[in-house]
Amino acid sequence: MPSLRTGDQNLIKEINKSIVFHMIKRKSPISRAQISKKTGLNKATVSTMVSELMEESFVYEIGTGQSSGGRKPVLLEFNHRAGFSIGIDLGVNYLLVLLTDLKNNIVEKIYKKLDTTEINFVLKEIYSSIELLIKKAPKSPYGIIGIGVGVPGYVDENEKLLFAPNLKWKDVDLKKKIEHRFHLPTTIINEANAGAHGEHLYGAGKNISNLVYVSVGIGIGTGIIINNQLFKGFTGLSGEMGHFTIDFNGTECSCGNRGCWELYASEHALLKAASQHKILEKNLVDPLEFLFDEAQKGNTEVLKILNSLGKYLGIGITNIINTLDPEVIIIGNHISKFKNWIIKPIENILQERVSIYRKSSPKISFSLLDNDSIALGANAFAISHFFLDKKLNHQMNSIYS
Ligand SMILES: [Zn+2]
Numbered sequence: 001m002p003s004l005r006t007g008d009q010n011l012i013k014e015i016n017k018s019i020v021f022h023m024i025k026r027k028s029p030i031s032r033a034q035i036s037k038k039t040g041l042n043k044a045t046v047s048t049m050v051s052e053l054m055e056e057s058f059v060y061e062i063g064t065g066q067s068s069g070g071r072k073p074v075l076l077e078f079n080h081r082a083g084f085s086i087g088i089d090l091g092v093n094y095l096l097v098l099l100t101d102l103k104n105n106i107v108e109k110i111y112k113k114l115d116t117t118e119i120n121f122v123l124k125e126i127y128s129s130i131e132l133l134i135k136k137a138p139k140s141p142y143g144i145i146g147i148g149v150g151v152p153g154y155v156d157e158n159e160k161l162l163f164a165p166n167l168k169w170k171d172v173d174l175k176k177k178i179e180h181r182f183h184l185p186t187t188i189i190n191e192a193n194a195g196a197h198g199e200h201l202y203g204a205g206k207n208i209s210n211l212v213y214v215s216v217g218i219g220i221g222t223g224i225i226i227n228n229q230l231f232k233g234f235t236g237l238s239g240e241m242g243h244f245t246i247d248f249n250g251t252e253c254s255c256g257n258r259g260c261w262e263l264y265a266s267e268h269a270l271l272k273a274a275s276q277h278k279i280l281e282k283n284l285v286d287p288l289e290f291l292f293d294e295a296q297k298g299n300t301e302v303l304k305i306l307n308s309l310g311k312y313l314g315i316g317i318t319n320i321i322n323t324l325d326p327e328v329i330i331i332g333n334h335i336s337k338f339k340n341w342i343i344k345p346i347e348n349i350l351q352e353r354v355s356i357y358r359k360s361s362p363k364i365s366f367s368l369l370d371n372d373s374i375a376l377g378a379n380a381f382a383i384s385h386f387f388l389d390k391k392l393n394h395q396m397n398s399i400y401s
Pocket residue numbers: 242243253254255256257258260
């Protein structure tokens with residue numbers, strides 16, 4: 001059956017080419033002989049694969065390396081500027097849009113405060129930001145290869161945004177809208193899942209197999225990594241822990257439940273408490289920045305509110321520990337700038353409430369990617385899909401390491 005054999009050979013070739021590609025991506029500068037030694041592939045196969053990858057502009061040769069006696073070897077480098085990608089973090093009150101190369105290095109960044117969540121206004125802001133970054137992208141063989149968008153809401157298995165409680169959006173097919181307008185493959189992912197992916201690849205979750213990323217913005221979402229894989233649940237809606245109940249008599253939440261965690265421990269809760277205590281001055285451009293400055297000045301009212309916010313965060317984190325027993329919990333999004341004031345109350349609550357029969361409590365970390373983890377994580381999916389399309393993604397787990 002020749003057709004079957006051909007199929008097998010193609011698959012083996014694809015796998016070998018992926019292996020060579022990822023070795024160059026991770027270990028470059030590297031010589032053909034080193035690739036052969038490290039992968040166990042014979043030199044002729046490595047040479048053929050490298051030639052193909054050079055023709056496709058993914059790899060190029062740079063100077064020569066150290067000789068171990070004979071001729072100096074030519075070194076190979078991954079061409080991370082063979083194309084560029086656009087990563088978007090759509091927040092409830094902001095929009096962050098990044099242009100990156102294929103290694104997810106940031107080339108350009110647009111940050112906008114959003115005064116309204118009205119859909120047509122927000123879409124216009126997204127479109128104009130994408131247009132601007134497409135114009136600004138350096139010339140490259142593949143141009144813009146795709147777009148990844150992190151959104152604050154439920155995303156189903158077809159990447160449709162079903163419901164975003166804090167944006168008050170329902171059934172928005174953002175993927176279709178962006179693809180239709182720009183003719184670029186687009187990936188839509190829940191913001192906390194995107195953040196978890198971003199931190200796992202490049203930030204506080206690097207080399208950690210089991211972690212929970214807690215995105216504390218206007219609401220709270222969580223992204224769960226189990227055994228190095230993003231856990232999305234049966235219908236793609238896992239991680240909505242911002243809506244687990246911490247006060248069964250609590251106030252109503254936009255999700256339909258009462259007393260949800262995010263009502264007590266989010267950026268929204270912080271701003272609400274600050275305005276109830278009449279701390280916020282009127283017409284502030286950035287109330288969070290104002291509170292940060294006040295905390296630094298030692299404003300006792302602000303410190304009290306942050307202490308209480310930290311305690312509430314600790315309550316929810318205790319629930320996460322009891323449910324998933326992760327190695328690390330990463331707190332990300334805007335609240336992480338207050339880490340100096342919220343870490344102690346969080347740790348105190350964990351000490352009081354996490355069972356003493358657990359050998360250890362997980363490490364509580366803060367995002368290492370500033371506010372970029374969601375956009376970088378969403379973007380990583382776009383880049384990953386591009387390589388999959390180019391049949392260079394047989395080693396999904398190691399692709400960005
Ligand atoms: Zn809720």
